[in-house]
Amino acid sequence: MGIEGGGAPDSAFDGFPPELFSFLEGLEKDNSKSYWEANRTTWENAVQDPIGRLMSDLEPEFGPLRTFRPNRDVRFSKDKSPYKTWVGVTTSDRAVGGIGAFLRLEASGMRLACGAMALAPDQIHRFRAAIDAPAAGAEFMEIGRALADRSLPVGPGRQPPLKRVPTGFAKDHPRAEQLTWKGAVVVREYERADWMHRREALDEVRGIWNGAAPLREWIERNVGESEQPVRRPGRR
Template structure:
């Protein structure tokens, strides 16, 4: 079926899951999740397949290394990685819709290439300007994390040290819960977000590219 938006019941489901994140609630309401969240997200990934193929994340949290996590995620995400290396992510939750593009997490090999390109004046000044312009267009600049100081081998007083300390580079927009999230306009808004981040993604693909590390060592 064609994507027509996320129904209001999808928000209701996540609000209730947030209040009762238990196996009993999940088992009783799993079909609501499938109908109101999983099915529309599957249809949306199909509509945006030119940025995919997409992987939809499991609704269950991995509790092996953190016993304090709730058993079920209170959002549904989907991630696609293009051949050049840039990733495209979208997420739906009770807080609404968000979309992101870039390199949220970089492997060790990617970090080396990224930092060296940021240090070099020509490429470094270019990405600095692109990120500043994206901020002006109301993108949030993020990553999986960043170092508190300069990484080993890099000057802590470098003029672009804020970029050098990053462990990734991603642009995102949080759309909230406007009425259009219940319509097919979601596809347009997500696509516009990704298109607006294309210049940063193109820079990353050109100067960083995909990781050659084993997939098991990366979060995606």
């Protein structure tokens, strides 16, 4: 995943500069070391610095945040392009099994998420048990309804749901759909807009992460962290 800690810039976050998005747009067109080296100053000043300031402003409320190394792990990939064409911030150090909040910026805009994007196998077992349990399952559905009313619908995350109810559960289970999930997350996506260049972007991140907190807290209580080893390729 290539996660690393953030810095602690002195000044407050005042938006993602337009140069951040134009840098990522250029990287999409020319994902090469020559482009990177020619634009290294832009990366440092228009990408790293504002991301660091954002993290510093959010950490008092959300705890330690991590960002992602720009280099891709291409050892087992057919795509050998050397750099990620996005930048991100997360509260978790797990790609699979992480519970928390996430921000991703790319040339076209921004994505915010909160919950569990991809549960690890041991977590999936506990998630299904909680969904099956009358009290915990009913609470999950109530949280889902409340968040949907606030335009924060809960979805199954990155991994495709099962095509049928897993073995051991009734086919007509009242929460049959949720039993097929391998994650539970709120995702909000935004097309690139001028407000992202101002401090409003911080308010939006904080609002979505706090708004979806009931889902994250339910997962933390009823599923918990994965007991499987954490894999951190390329972490510093």
